[in-house]
Amino acid sequence: MPSAKITSDARLSEIGYGQADGLTFHEFAAKYPQIVEQWNQGEDPPFPGGESMAQVSRRLENFLATLSGRSCLIVTHNVVLRCLLGQRLGLPICFWHLIPVDHLEEIRTTYLNGRIYLDLTPLFLKKIRQQLVGKLK
Numbered sequence: 648m649p650s651a652k653i654t655s656d657a658r659l660s661e662i663g664y665g666q667a668d669g670l671t672f673h674e675f676a677a678k679y680p681q682i683v684e685q686w687n688q689g690e691d692p693p694f695p696g697g698e699s700m701a702q703v704s705r706r707l708e709n710f711l712a713t714l715s716g717r718s719c720l721i722v723t724h725n726v727v728l729r730c731l732l733g734q735r736l737g738l739p740i741c742f743w744h745l746i747p748v749d750h751l752e753e754i755r756t757t758y759l760n761g762r763i764y765l766d767l768t769p770l771f772l773k774k775i776r777q778q779l780v781g782k783l784k
Contacts, residue, residue: 651720658710661724665697689741700740704730716758728754732775735765738783745778 667675676683685692693699707730725748732754733743748754755766767775 656710658706659721659723659727662694662700662703662726663697664694666695667697686741689739691740700726700730700733700743703727704734704740707731708734711763714758714763716761728752731756732765735763736775738779742779742782745782747774747778 667679670678679695682692682695691699691701693702703726707727728748729743729746732738732746732748733740738746752771754771757764757766
């Protein structure tokens, strides 16, 4: 049986929630209403003392560029997976938070000619479509 090298990479860490870490959405909205308003306007502000989706996406892309087509298993966090899916599906960043990623969701990709392509099941694509129906213009 072939052995696998197991490594850890900070670029696959969950989004940095900064001062929002541990707050419920209602607590966050009461403390940072300006950020919630920016989200409602389709913007992507960083969490106070934390990151934005664009920042997570950049570090994910930096990580993916190092793979060079090698076969691997990547275990990461919800927001990182939403960034992968949102970017590869060409969705505006303001909708990425709506992409349904279940706990332990398997998301397959294919590396071809220097690019990473999503290999999603019809059922998973249907889940994404249902979440976004009426939201995309």
